[in-house]
Amino acid sequence: MVTPGSRDPWRVIWRIATSDVVLAILLVGIAALLLLMTWLPQRPSADPMAYSRWLAEAQARFGAFTPWLQRAGMLTLSSSLGFRTLLALLGGSLLLRVIEGLVQLRGELPGQEVSGWRLRLRHWPWSRTFLLVAQSGGLLFLIGLLINSLWGWEVNGLIVQRGERTVLPGTGGWVALGEMTQQVIHSHGLTVHIDERGPGVQACARNEADEELMLQYAAEAEPAGRLNLPLTLDQYFAVPDASLIVRLIPQHEGRPSATDPVLVQVYRVPSGQLAVESVLQGDGEVRVDGVTLYFTAAPYARLTVVHNPALGLICFALALLLFGLAGELLCTAQAVRAQDD
Amino acid sequence: MVPTVIFAGLACGMLLAVGGMAAWGFYQPAPAFFRPVGTVRWMVGALLLASACSAWVAGYDFYHVLPRLLLAAAAIAPPRAGEHQPHPLRYALSLALSLIPAGVGLYLAISLGANPPAYRVPLSLREIVVAAGSGVGARVLEGVIVSLIAHSMRDDSSGDVLLCGADAVLALLPGVLWFVNLLQYGKVWAGERIEVHLFSAWVIWHAARLTQSYHLWLHRALLASAGLVFVLAGL
Numbered sequence: 001m002v003t004p005g006s007r008d009p010w011r012v013i014w015r016i017a018t019s020d021v022v023l024a025i026l027l028v029g030i031a032a033l034l035l036l037m038t039w040l041p042q043r044p045s046a047d048p049m050a051y052s053r054w055l056a057e058a059q060a061r062f063g064a065f066t067p068w069l070q071r072a073g074m075l076t077l078s079s080s081l082g083f084r085t086l087l088a089l090l091g092g093s094l095l096l097r098v099i100e101g102l103v104q105l106r107g108e109l110p111g112q113e114v115s116g117w118r119l120r121l122r123h124w125p126w127s128r129t130f131l132l133v134a135q136s137g138g139l140l141f142l143i144g145l146l147i148n149s150l151w152g153w154e155v156n157g158l159i160v161q162r163g164e165r166t167v168l169p170g171t172g173g174w175v176a177l178g179e180m181t182q183q184v185i186h187s188h189g190l191t192v193h194i195d196e197r198g199p200g201v202q203a204c205a206r207n208e209a210d211e212e213l214m215l216q217y218a219a220e221a222e223p224a225g226r227l228n229l230p231l232t233l234d235q236y237f238a239v240p241d242a243s244l245i246v247r248l249i250p251q252h253e254g255r256p257s258a259t260d261p262v263l264v265q266v267y268r269v270p271s272g273q274l275a276v277e278s279v280l281q282g283d284g285e286v287r288v289d290g291v292t293l294y295f296t297a298a299p300y301a302r303l304t305v306v307h308n309p310a311l312g313l314i315c316f317a318l319a320l321l322l323f324g325l326a327g328e329l330l331c332t333a334q335a336v337r338a339q340d341d
Numbered sequence: 342m343v344p345t346v347i348f349a350g351l352a353c354g355m356l357l358a359v360g361g362m363a364a365w366g367f368y369q370p371a372p373a374f375f376r377p378v379g380t381v382r383w384m385v386g387a388l389l390l391a392s393a394c395s396a397w398v399a400g401y402d403f404y405h406v407l408p409r410l411l412l413a414a415a416a417i418a419p420p421r422a423g424e425h426q427p428h429p430l431r432y433a434l435s436l437a438l439s440l441i442p443a444g445v446g447l448y449l450a451i452s453l454g455a456n457p458p459a460y461r462v463p464l465s466l467r468e469i470v471v472a473a474g475s476g477v478g479a480r481v482l483e484g485v486i487v488s489l490i491a492h493s494m495r496d497d498s499s500g501d502v503l504l505c506g507a508d509a510v511l512a513l514l515p516g517v518l519w520f521v522n523l524l525q526y527g528k529v530w531a532g533e534r535i536e537v538h539l540f541s542a543w544v545i546w547h548a549a550r551l552t553q554s555y556h557l558w559l560h561r562a563l564l565a566s567a568g569l570v571f572v573l574a575g576l
Contacts, residue, residue, distance in 0.1 A: 021555065024548035028563065031541035031548070035570065038534045145529070154528070191527025306527030315523055322516040329509050 018096045026090045033086065037077050040069065045079075087142065094139040101132040127331040134324025140317035147310035155305040159230050160184075161200050162298045168305060177301050189307055196302040198256035200230040201248060201280070201295045205239050208290045213241050230300030231262060242291040243269045251279070258299035266293070342399050342450055348392030349411060349447040355385045356418070356440045363436065367429045375427060379420040389415035389443055393472075396450065397464075403472040404535065404575055407449045412472055413479030413572060414443035421484070431491040438483045467531075470518050470539060471574060477507035478542070478571025485565040508550075511571075515543045535575030542570035 016022055041058050044050040058066050058075060066075075073080050110123035153171065160166050165176040175186040184192045204226045205213040214223035216238045229235045231250040238245050249263040250256060259282075266276045266288045276288045286293045308314070359381050366374040393411035401407050417439040420427075518539070519529045530536045549563035 020551040021559075024551040024559075024563070027544045027548040027551075028566075031544040031570075034537050034541045034544075038537045148528075191525075193526050304526065308523075308527045311523060311527060314529065315520065318516060318520050318523070322513055322520075325512045325516070326509075329512055 014096065014100075017093055018100050023090075023093055023097070026086055026093060029086050030083075030090065033077055033083050036074070040074050040077070042078050043076050091139065091142045091146075094135055094142065097135050098132065098139055101128060101135060104128060105132060127328065127335070130324045130327030130331060132324070133320055134328055137317045137319070137321030137324055140313060141321060144310035144314035144317050147313065148308050151309045153307050155303075157195075158303045158305055159232065159300050160303055161202075161228050161230050161300045163202070164228065171307065173305070173307065175303060175305060177299075184301065184303065186305070189309075191306045191308065191311070193304045193306075194301045195304055196256065197258040198231060198252075198300050198302075199250050199258060199260040199262055200228070200298045200300040201262060202298045203227045203229060203237065203246070203293060203295055205242070205291055205293045207242065207292075213239050213291065216240055228298060230298075231256075231260075232300065232302070238269070239291060239293075242289060244275070244288065244291065245269055246293060258301075262295075264293075264295070342396070342454060344395040345392045345399060345407075345411075345450045346447065348388050348395060349443060349450055352385045352388040352392065352414070352418070353440065353443050353447050355381060355388065356436060356443060359385065360433075360436050360440075363427075363432055367432075375420075382418050382420045385439070386415045386418035389418055389446075392446070392450070401453075402464075403468045403475070406576060407446060407453065408472070409475045409572070409576070410442045410446040410449065412476045414439050414441075414446060416476035416480040417442070417483045428491060431487050434487045434490055435483060438486065442479070466518050466521055467533070467536065467539075470514050471535060473507075473510050473514055474539060474542060474571035474574060477511055478568040480507065480568075481564050482568035482572060485561050485568065488561065511543065511546055512550075515539050533575075538570055538574035542567050542574060545570060 041054055041061070044054050058069075062069055069075050073082075077083055105125060105128050108125040108128060110120050155168060158166065158168075158175070160175055160177045162177045162179065165174055167174045173187045173190050175184055175190070175192055177184060184194060186192050203215060205215060207213055212225050214225060215227045216223045217227055217229075217236075223240065227237055229237070229248060231248055234250075235248045236245060245267045247265040247267065249265070250260050251263055252260040262280045264276075264278050264280055264284075264286055265274060266286060267273065268275050268289070276286055278284070278286050280295055280297075282297045284295050286295070359378055362374070362378050362381070366378065389411050393408040393415060396405075396408040396411060397403065403409060403412070417435070421435070518536075522529055522531050522536075525531070530540065545563055545567040549560055549567055552560045552563060
């Protein structure tokens with residue numbers, strides 16, 4: 001029972017939870033952890049290659065301190081209980097502030113005695129409304145991020161060549177590159193960004209009798225009549241029946257582009273002697289020892305594919321947040337001007 | 342890089358001249374004297390801005406330290422509102438805080454010479470946010486340092502034209518960047534370290550705005566932190 005003079009503990013908790021200082025502390029705590037995360041390399045979640053790269057980088061940077069940092073949880077901050085607790089507290093604080101804002105807004109709305117929409121607009125508590133909109137935007141933004149972290153996924157560095165349709169394993173999604181490599185076609189619900197474009201070729205070989213020769217990309221690979229080779233780096237393939245090795249070298253300075261020329265070098269096996277060297281610009285062919293190698297330009301694109309199930313919600317939340325902040329800034333500026341006058 | 346050196350050199354020279362004129366103004370108390378000095382300081386700001394832009398044209402994007410330093414100096418150079426009768430220590434500090442980055446920027450422009458980076462992407466929204474953040478962050482940081490060292494507890498930031506505009510820019514511009522990221526990449530941050538720095542600075546900036554009317558020290562500390570993170574973002 002709340003006796004007169006005593007303080008209701010729930011009321012005190014409510015007041016603390018909705019205070020500006022607590023919100024500021026939560027925001028600063030989250031910002032500090034985010035800054036720390038950019039300084040300390042954070043452990044990647046699943047990819048074993050990325051994990052070994054991360055471990056090598058961490059050991060090179062921190063040496064003997066790496067295990068200590070790992071034990072202290074400094075290299076897994078993004079998935080740490082502390083960071084999640086801060087986000088949850090921020091969400092809770094924003095929720096309480098929205099509820100409180102709604103109640104206060106209801107109390108401040110112009111009454112029935114104010115007639116006419118112009119007068120009602122003039123008496124409308126704009127500052128509180130904008131604050132409420134911004135806080136609602138912030139809350140929805142957090143909910144959107146939560147949904148995305150639970151059900152969203154991202155594939156980085158996916159290489160797709162022109163004419164290929166790549167199915168993303170385990171997701172049901174697919175991506176394909178358009179004819180001009182400027183455009184990516186993809187399944188519904190994906191956002192695809194082209195990080196890099198570069199040259200690539202589709203290769204095949206024929207002998208003097210116009211028979212197709214098999215090509216082999218690696219010793220353990222199955223021989224194939226046609227090979228698709230994205231030229232992210234130098235690429236090699238063999239023509240076992242003609243005892244030839246072909247090396248393809250993309251020629252570019254700085255960032256690669258889809259139209260970069262490609263240097264083709266053909267070596268005899270087992271002597272290792274260079275038989276032919278030629279520069280390809282687009283489609284072309286190279287003849288050596290009665291074998292014709294045909295190259296068709298098939299540029300590649302390095303893609304980042306994102307599935308964000310809360311994309312619409314986050315966009316809406318961001319729009320609310322920005323609208324609320326802009327309105328609140330305007331109200332503050334007007335209040336300052338009125339105070340100065 | 343020649344225009345950068347010329348603009349920055351002129352600005353440094355004019356800043357030194359402003360220092361001399363201000364010293365004379367304090368020696369022979371003449372409040373009217375600070376009005377033309379203030380105009381000269383605005384001109385210095387414009388020259389430094391021109392030098393930062395010419396460095397960008399020469400190949401140094403706004404992620405590079407050179408245009409960032411020149412931008413910071415450009416943002417600090419203009420006088421604050423109500424500085425027609427300034428406090429000598431505050432005025433000297435303010436000038437010094439503009440002269441230091443301008444001088445270092447001039448030295449860098451000379452030492453880097455005509456060797457700009459080989460490749461530069463076109464001006465992106467992220468770069469604009471970084472540039473705006475650097476300038477505003479430097480201005481905020483300068484205000485806090487001057488207030489702390491000159492022991493002035495009066496918060497005079499409300500009258501600062503640059504800061505009022507900056508408040509709006511910093512509140513909204515990063516949000517627009519995330520909006521663009523969402524449409525372009527499907528996620529709020531495009532995976533760059535600099536974007537997390539910008540977000541952190543933005544969050545601290547808003548935390549500072551929340552404490553504006555309660556705790557002046559906390560407000561200033563948060564403002565300084567936000568300014569510092571904005572200035573150093575991605576460096």
